[in-house]
Amino acid sequence: MQTNRRNTNKWYSSKYWLIALVSMASLTATAAVKVDKAAPNFQLTNSQGEQVSLADFSGKYVVLEWTNHQCPYVKKHYDSDNMQALQRKYTDQDVVWLSIISSAPGKQGHVSPDKAEQLSKSRNAAPSHILFDESGEIGKLYGAKTTPHMYIVDQQGTLRYAGAIDSIKSANPADIAKATNYVDASMASLAKGETIAKKLTPPYGCSIKYKS
Amino acid sequence: MTTAIVRVISLLLLLSFCTVAAGNQHSASGPHIRVSLLSEHQSLVVGQQQWLGIRLSPELEWHTYWRNAGDSGEAPNVSWQTNADINFGEIQWPLPEQIPVAHLVNYGYSGDILLMVPITLNSIDTLNATTENATTARISAELSWLVCKEDCIPGWATLTIELPISVTNHTSVDAGLFQQTRKRLPAPQKLNGKYEITEQFLTLSVEPPHSANWQLMPLRADLVQHNQKQQWLADNNSNSANVLLAKSDYFSVVDEPLEFLMTDGNNGYYLTAHYNQSPSVTNSAYKPPIWLLLAFAFIGGLILNIMPCVLPVLSLKAMALAHHANNEHDSNRSLSHWGYLLGILASFWLFAGLILVLKSGGNAIGWGFHLQEPAVIAALAFLFVFIALMLWDIAPSGAGFANLGNKLTEGVGFSSQFFTGVLAVIVASPCTAPFMATALGVAMVSPALDTLLIFTALALGFALPLSLLSLSPQFAKALPKPGPWMETFKQFIAFPMLATVVWLVWVFLGQTNSLAQLILLCGLLLFTLLIWFAHKSRGKKSLIALILAVITAIYISVSANNKVNENATNQQLPSARAKQNSQPYDPTLLSELRNQQQVVIVNMTADWCITCKVNEHVAFKDPQLNQLLQQSDVHYLVGDWTNKNNTILQYLNQYQRSGVPLYVVYAGSKSARILPQILTPEIVINAIKQAQQELNHANK
Numbered sequence: 001m002q003t004n005r006r007n008t009n010k011w012y013s014s015k016y017w018l019i020a021l022v023s024m025a026s027l028t029a030t031a032a033v034k035v036d037k038a039a040p041n042f043q044l045t046n047s048q049g050e051q052v053s054l055a056d057f058s059g060k061y062v063v064l065e066w067t068n069h070q071c072p073y074v075k076k077h078y079d080s081d082n083m084q085a086l087q088r089k090y091t092d093q094d095v096v097w098l099s100i101i102s103s104a105p106g107k108q109g110h111v112s113p114d115k116a117e118q119l120s121k122s123r124n125a126a127p128s129h130i131l132f133d134e135s136g137e138i139g140k141l142y143g144a145k146t147t148p149h150m151y152i153v154d155q156q157g158t159l160r161y162a163g164a165i166d167s168i169k170s171a172n173p174a175d176i177a178k179a180t181n182y183v184d185a186s187m188a189s190l191a192k193g194e195t196i197a198k199k200l201t202p203p204y205g206c207s208i209k210y211k212s
Numbered sequence: 213m214t215t216a217i218v219r220v221i222s223l224l225l226l227l228s229f230c231t232v233a234a235g236n237q238h239s240a241s242g243p244h245i246r247v248s249l250l251s252e253h254q255s256l257v258v259g260q261q262q263w264l265g266i267r268l269s270p271e272l273e274w275h276t277y278w279r280n281a282g283d284s285g286e287a288p289n290v291s292w293q294t295n296a297d298i299n300f301g302e303i304q305w306p307l308p309e310q311i312p313v314a315h316l317v318n319y320g321y322s323g324d325i326l327l328m329v330p331i332t333l334n335s336i337d338t339l340n341a342t343t344e345n346a347t348t349a350r351i352s353a354e355l356s357w358l359v360c361k362e363d364c365i366p367g368w369a370t371l372t373i374e375l376p377i378s379v380t381n382h383t384s385v386d387a388g389l390f391q392q393t394r395k396r397l398p399a400p401q402k403l404n405g406k407y408e409i410t411e412q413f414l415t416l417s418v419e420p421p422h423s424a425n426w427q428l429m430p431l432r433a434d435l436v437q438h439n440q441k442q443q444w445l446a447d448n449n450s451n452s453a454n455v456l457l458a459k460s461d462y463f464s465v466v467d468e469p470l471e472f473l474m475t476d477g478n479n480g481y482y483l484t485a486h487y488n489q490s491p492s493v494t495n496s497a498y499k500p501p502i503w504l505l506l507a508f509a510f511i512g513g514l515i516l517n518i519m520p521c522v523l524p525v526l527s528l529k530a531m532a533l534a535h536h537a538n539n540e541h542d543s544n545r546s547l548s549h550w551g552y553l554l555g556i557l558a559s560f561w562l563f564a565g566l567i568l569v570l571k572s573g574g575n576a577i578g579w580g581f582h583l584q585e586p587a588v589i590a591a592l593a594f595l596f597v598f599i600a601l602m603l604w605d606i607a608p609s610g611a612g613f614a615n616l617g618n619k620l621t622e623g624v625g626f627s628s629q630f631f632t633g634v635l636a637v638i639v640a641s642p643c644t645a646p647f648m649a650t651a652l653g654v655a656m657v658s659p660a661l662d663t664l665l666i667f668t669a670l671a672l673g674f675a676l677p678l679s680l681l682s683l684s685p686q687f688a689k690a691l692p693k694p695g696p697w698m699e700t701f702k703q704f705i706a707f708p709m710l711a712t713v714v715w716l717v718w719v720f721l722g723q724t725n726s727l728a729q730l731i732l733l734c735g736l737l738l739f740t741l742l743i744w745f746a747h748k749s750r751g752k753k754s755l756i757a758l759i760l761a762v763i764t765a766i767y768i769s770v771s772a773n774n775k776v777n778e779n780a781t782n783q784q785l786p787s788a789r790a791k792q793n794s795q796p797y798d799p800t801l802l803s804e805l806r807n808q809q810q811v812v813i814v815n816m817t818a819d820w821c822i823t824c825k826v827n828e829h830v831a832f833k834d835p836q837l838n839q840l841l842q843q844s845d846v847h848y849l850v851g852d853w854t855n856k857n858n859t860i861l862q863y864l865n866q867y868q869r870s871g872v873p874l875y876v877v878y879a880g881s882k883s884a885r886i887l888p889q890i891l892t893p894e895i896v897i898n899a900i901k902q903a904q905q906e907l908n909h910a911n912k
Contacts, residue, residue, distance in 0.1 A: 108362070145284065170286060170356065171286065171356075172368065207314055207316050209362070
């Protein structure tokens with residue numbers, strides 16, 4: 001009887017960890033967006049100082065790209081012109097491309113609007129808008145973990161892809177040619193009305209430098 | 213701005229270093245890190261396994277990564293080149309640490325690390341053929357890495373060493389480093405475990421070799437949320453532990469084996485967890501072929517003939533047939549032969565149809581579901597008493613009704629045959645409800661056509677013996693010759709009838725209360741008295757007595773249902789009297805408790821179910837919850853799914869589940885709420901309290 005009581009106490013203490021764990025898990029579960037569910041709307045300021053919201057682009061495909069120009073994994077895709085080529089390819093097809101910077105002020109990748117414009121010009125980038133998410137609120141709403149982290153929202157506002165830019169997790173530009181580009185593959189499937197083969201992949205890259 | 217400048221400089225350094233490292237260096241350095249290629253021995257010996265190592269030495273506060281980097285980061289990558297015939301093995305990863313970075317967790321190494329790789333020189337043939345200096349092997353490692361603090365810097369280098377080939381090998385100056393690193397490697401012993409997948413968690417069962425503060429690190433990055441705390445629960449009954457891991461957002465595992473490293477920082481074991489294939493969950497396992505089901509249903513139907521509540525009715529019938537066995541002048545003989553069979557078929561089909569309709573309506577039902585209504589129980593009690601009275605020849609003699617019972621069941625015409633069939637099915641149901649539940653459980657969860665076929669097979673089996681008697685003169689002639697013994701036998705079989713009444717009245721008590729039972733017993737007494745009076749008197753008086761008897765039966769039966777609702781909450785149930793903390797799950801008990809507007813929590817569990825055990829540890833051992841379960845209006849039913857069990861399967865199927873755990877909290881007949889697969893005491897307590905409130909509101 002005595003042993004039982006002791007055991008009960010033991011579980012009693014460990015139990016609270018579990019409760020904390022379950023509640024944390026449910027928080028993250030509700031916070032992270034779900035593929036094939038409505039993409040939550042947001043409003044952010046762009047590099048021109050204008051307010052841009054996801055709902056403005058209803059009826060168009062929208063690609064979200066979390067970025068940080070100092071991150072080696074972002075550099076891998078910009079120095080090789082891989083990311084800019086995708087931006088040009090899809091913005092030409094009337095797809096809206098939103099590059100989002102969630103780096104907090106003082107942290108890696110945080111830039112002024114002017115600097116952002118300048119970076120776009122120097123790198124020959126072609127996003128529809130560069131958006132600033134200094135508070136990290138939208139990044140966390142979307143569960144963005146790394147730079148790059150890619151999302152595709154369809155014309156109906158449904159999230160159709162979330163994850164890595166491509167299939168090879170490395171900082172080596174030589175791997176780009178060998179990898180399957182998930183944004184390209186997903187957009188192609190969507191255009192053909194097919195189901196996306198990999199609609200949720202683990203992103204790779206640098207951790208997003210959130211405020212906290 | 214200064215940090216930006218520093219980063220630009222470090223990038224330039226990186227670029228310059230890449231070119232430098234491309235030469236014949238065995239070591240190189242990048243920003244915040246030095247890397248080198250080392251050998252444990254000074255030379256290579258043919259056919260012997262030897263060790264090379266890649267040493268990564270990051271600066272203070274910088275780190276490199278394990279094979280699974282965790283939420284971000286990247287493991288070092290090596291590809292080998294050599295002019296010799298050498299086999300390179302896999303990297304032996306030392307035990308990593310968990311490195312929290314902002315909101316993420318990585319697995320890696322914050323200090324110096326040696327990534328050891330076993331190599332074997334197979335032969336020196338290629339060296340002879342291709343190089344002048346045949347006694348030296350040249351080995352290059354193309355290495356890429358990522359070194360991080362909060363920011364990360366990738367690096368690449370080609371490291372080269374040359375090792376002479378000899379017949380003896382002496383340890384090199386770096387041998388000590390290899391020896392130290394071996395102490396940091398996981399044990400060669402591999403562990404096995406099992407895992408299950410729930411909505412938000414991965415539950416694992418492992419047997420650690422000794423107790424320690426173990427952590428599991430998955431080899432795959434997309435398995436668990438690395439930044440969530442792991443919950444370890446020791447199992448009191450064995451050495452095993454159950455672990456709860458929060459599922460990754462990118463979780464896509466179906467049932468493939470999963471690999472982990474289990475480590476406490478000093479010791480480590482590789483662990484392969486296999487999907488916990490519950491022994492009876494797969495579809496093919498619980499669905500026997502349809503012909504087998506039909507055969508069982510047919511045999512079941514045959515057995516029904518000898519059930520205590522059916523046998524008397526059929527015996528009467530058989531005796532009637534014996535009477536008429538020699539009567540060759542029966543005009544309707546050919547048609548009437550089929551009456552009994554058709555009566556049974558029609559009744560069973562009606563049942564099957566009703567069940568299909570209710571099933572499509574999503575109702576929780578089972579064979580004998582009509583027995584969950586106290587009114588039906590009461591009505592059956594009256595019917596059985598009436599049959600017993602008839603058997604004792606205390607049948608009413610009033611106008612037109614004089615020989616109704618006899619005519620209907622003892623006659624040989626089509627309608628009487630048909631009626632006997634219907635009556636047989638009705639009277640059979642109390643006996644068959646518990647008996648046939650298993651076979652019919654399968655019918656319930658089968659497609660509509662299968663259900664219909666199973667019921668048909670059951671009906672055919674049930675009807676066979678008596679149909680044979682009536683169809684074939686040979687069989688009929690085999691019956692014992694009629695005589696005075698028949699009268700004695702007829703009177704005797706009234707007792708199994710009354711025994712059934714005793715059972716029904718007991719069931720009735722379970723559904724209602726002792727007052728309702730008293731009223732029913734008084735009603736039965738009055739009914740018997742009236743029938744007896746109808747039997748004794750003649751003409752109008754007899755008819756009035758009979759009508760009064762019928763009214764008594766109907767009134768008592770119908771009012772029985774009201775008793776349930778009026779007295780549900782404050783009565784003493786047979787089950788409540790003997791109340792322990794939990795009772796085994798029983799569908800009849802569940803529906804009784806629900807009808808009585810009780811709070812019921814059903815826990816479907818199994819010994820082999822890891823998730824169930826976790827919940828039993830964490831939630832159901834909670835003292836507060838146990839207090840709640842002790843309350844008189846809360847009932848805790850536990851279903852054990854350890855072995856195959858169709859009753860529970862049927863329950864699981866109601867909730868579109870094919871396995872355990874399943875937790876449902878009922879607020880009487882008002883609502884059913886499915887709880888998540890991972891429980892905390894609070895989840896259960898709140899669900900129970902909510903159900904209590906719901907019932908309280910409904911009563912006001």
